[in-house]
Amino acid sequence: QVQLQESGPGLVKPSETLSLTCTISGGSMRSYYWSWIRQPPGKGLEWIGHIHYSGTTNYKPSLKSRVTISVDTSKNQFSLRLSSMTAADTAVYYCARHRCSGGSCYLDLFDSWGQGTLVTVSS
């Protein structure tokens, strides 16, 4: 059973860059897509972007200018960098694995999630 665990700072100052890492255990990153998804307190889910184990990325258009997702398959990790943080970026950040079946993977379906990590933007 694959497990995902987010790690990173719980507090970020306005205008700074957030860096989060998702560590995968119990499975390989190979062949899968991996996403970051966030949820502001009391609000809904927002997809941020994904990366394929090969390094190919896709980002939400409204966040594209501030987002970088990278992968380190040797460490079974992928990471999120979100620049120019504001209070509106305060959220629980989840990492998730895309579902794969029959040799193909869904670009938009998540079957395993981390527990999430709360990031607060405040001075």
Added chain:
Amino acid sequence: QSVLTQPPSVSGAPGQRVTISCTGSSSNIGAGYDVHWYQQLPGTAPKLLIYSNSNRPSGVPDRFSGSKSGSSASLVITGLQAEDEADYYCQSLDSSQSVHVEFGGGTKLTVL
């Protein structure tokens, strides 16, 4: 503002049936993209409930069913149980700009 519109809340008594709608447009559900549904219990990560409009992952009770028609989709829960009280999210791809994932705003289900 979500491009997939869900009612903020629905409620029902134990044993009843409830329906949660998810309304999209020609750039997402109406474009033929599949709809997926997630259940989020309080304080936990979302869990996949229905995928590709109407398919249940193993372990999901058959009380949960999904459908899609045109630019809309629905999640139906029959035989409502107390443990079904949760937030429910629909999700699809959207091609209004580059193709990307969109979630509905979420629906809070209250079991009376």
